[in-house]
Amino acid sequence: MDYVKKNTLLLAEAPDDDWTFGEWRKNNIIASRIFIRVNKFFRAIRRIWINLHLPFVEIWYSNNLKKSIKLADVVIVHITYLTLNLPKYVNKLNPNAKVIAWYWHIIGLETLPQKIEGECSVWSFDESDCKKYNLSFNHQYYFKSLVKNNESPELDVFFCGADCGRGKEIVDFYDFCVSQNFKVKFQIVRPRYEKIPNKLIVPFQKYNDILVNNLNSRTLLEIMRPGQTGATLRQMEALFQKRKLITNNTNIKNEDFYRPQNIFILGERPLNTLADFINAPYDHSVDKYIDSYDVFSWLKKFMDSL
Numbered sequence: 648m649d650y651v652k653k654n655t656l657l658l659a660e661a662p663d664d665d666w667t668f669g670e671w672r673k674n675n676i677i678a679s680r681i682f683i684r685v686n687k688f689f690r691a692i693r694r695i696w697i698n699l700h701l702p703f704v705e706i707w708y709s710n711n712l713k714k715s716i717k718l719a720d721v722v723i724v725h726i727t728y729l730t731l732n733l734p735k736y737v738n739k740l741n742p743n744a745k746v747i748a749w750y751w752h753i754i755g756l757e758t759l760p761q762k763i764e765g766e767c768s769v770w771s772f773d774e775s776d777c778k779k780y781n782l783s784f785n786h787q788y789y790f791k792s793l794v795k796n797n798e799s800p801e802l803d804v805f806f807c808g809a810d811c812g813r814g815k816e817i818v819d820f821y822d823f824c825v826s827q828n829f830k831v832k833f834q835i836v837r838p839r840y841e842k843i844p845n846k847l848i849v850p851f852q853k854y855n856d857i858l859v860n861n862l863n864s865r866t867l868l869e870i871m872r873p874g875q876t877g878a879t880l881r882q883m884e885a886l887f888q889k890r891k892l893i894t895n896n897t898n899i900k901n902e903d904f905y906r907p908q909n910i911f912i913l914g915e916r917p918l919n920t921l922a923d924f925i926n927a928p929y930d931h932s933v934d935k936y937i938d939s940y941d942v943f944s945w946l947k948k949f950m951d952s953l
Contacts, residue, residue, distance in 0.1 A: 654677070654718055654720045654721070655676075655677060655719065655720065655721040655722075655946065656677050656718075656719040656721070656722045656723070657671055657677065657678040657679075657723050658678070658722060658723065658725065658730070658733065659730075660682070660725070660727055660729060666854035668680070670790045670792055670793065671942070673790075673792055674790065674792055674942060674943075676942065676946075677715065677719075679709070679711050679712045679715040680709050680711065680712065681708060681712055681730065681733070682707050682708065682709060682729075683708070683709050693729075697728075697729055700732070704732060704736075705736060708736070713740065716736075716737050716741050716744065717740060717741050719741060719744050720745065721744065721745045721747065721949070722734075722737045722741075722744050722745070722746050722747070723949060724737070724746065724747065724748050724749065724767070725751050726748050726751075726758060726763065727752070727758065728757040728758050732764045734746045734748055734763060734764060734765030735764035735765030737765065738765045738766050738767075745768075745953055746765065746766065746767035746768070747767060747770060747949050748768070748769045748770065749771070749772070749785060750769075750770065750772060750773070750776065750782075751772055753773055753874050753875045753876075754771065754773075754776045759780075760780045760782065768783060768952070769783065770782055770784065770785045770949075771783075771784065771785075771877070772784075772785065772787045772877045772878065773875065773876055773877030774877060775876045775877070775898075776877070785945060785949065786878060786939075786944075786948075787877065787878040787879065787880065787882070787940065788883070788941065788942045788944070788945035789880070789884070789886075789887050789940055789942070790887075790941065791887065791941050793858065793887065794887050794888065794937075795858070795888070796862075797862035797863060800863050800864050801830065801863055801864075802830050802860070802864035802865065803829040803831060803864065803866060803925050804824055804829055804830075804831045804832075804833075804864060804866050804925075805831070805832050805833075805860050805864035805866070805867055806831075806832075806833045806834065806835075806867070807833075807834040807836070807849075807852055807857050807860065808834075808835070808836065808870075808881075809835070809836045810835055810837055810838050810839040810840055811839075811872045811873075812839065812873050813870045813871070814835065814838060814839055814840025814842075814843050815840050815842070816870050816895070817840075817843075817868075817870050818840065818842060818843055818844070820868065820870070820893075821833045821847065823918060827921070827922065829922075829925070832860060832864070833847045833868075834847065834849040834852060834860075835847045835848055836848075836849060836850070836852065858884075858888075861884055861888055861890060862890075864890065865890065865925050865926075866890060866892065866911075866924075866925055867881055867884060867885050867891070867892050867893070868881075869882065869892060869893065869894040870894075871894070871895055875896075876896065876898045878899075878902060878940075879896075881894075882894075882904075883940055885909070886904050886936065886937060887940075889929060891910070891911070891924070891925065892909065892910045892911070893910075893911045893913065893921070894911070894912060895913040895914060899912065903936055903939070904933040904936045904940075906932065906933055908924075908927060908928070908929070909929060909933060911924045
């Protein structure tokens with residue numbers, strides 16, 4: 648892989664026990680935890696410190712971060728409101744390193760590109776954000792190392808995710824599925840919509856548990872967060888795990904892996920055809936795109952731009 652030719656470092660807020668951090672390491676990708684471990688009280692202090700642009704922000708950075716940056720030729724920063732000033736820190740610590748800032752969430756007022764400090768190229772996974780802010784595009788990614796098989800799923804539809812302003816849509820679809828006697832499992836984290844049934848509310852779920860449920864369902868449900876259009880983690884899971892997808896994202900028709908046999912777009916097809924969709928065979932012609940969305944393809948696109 649081209650990225651191996653350069654000492655490439657991935658930086659994200661992910662702690663050591665985060666599933667993405669674990670997969671980077673499993674795939675021999677160099678990654679570093681950004682922040683030192685602190686309790687909830689000091690995490691709140693840290694957020695305030697960073698938001699107020701107080702000096703000496705590096706006191707919150709881990710020692711391993713500093714060492715890793717000094718050794719890197721290329722540093723890829725996953726951008727959130729807590730990492731907007733990180734490119735500047737990398738510039739200072741290692742002036743020769745190429746810095747890439749990549750948005751893996753939609754851009755909000757807290758994370759506007761003009762708020763990124765330091766010299767770097769700026770990228771996003773969301774093509775509409777790229778057009779809006781004149782950024783470079785690099786797709787969402789996933790890991791072939793996570794691919795497993797289950798040829799006898801027991802569920803028809805599975806959903807797991809935070810409310811994030813979409814609680815009513817999720818509950819309405821759950822009610823429809825129940826009315827159709829579909830076998831379903833819905834898990835809603837951090838509820839905001841007051842009419843979410845208690846039986847659907849769960850605490851934070853470990854990603855390994857989510858994967859088990861994905862593999863035990865014929866289809867995965869995706870309800871997009873308001874304002875989002877880019878390819879999501881849920882779409883990657885469906886493609887890599889060879890599961891069908893039910894989504895309200897009409898832009899998915901522009902993706903190379905879109906097949907009507909595998910992807911049901913809510914609002915564009917009658918709901919009374921959903922049972923036929925779930926029970927029809929999966930279209931494996933899209934399997935050829937898995938390599939294109941693997942983490943190594945994602946890295947290569949950055950390397951090719953340098």
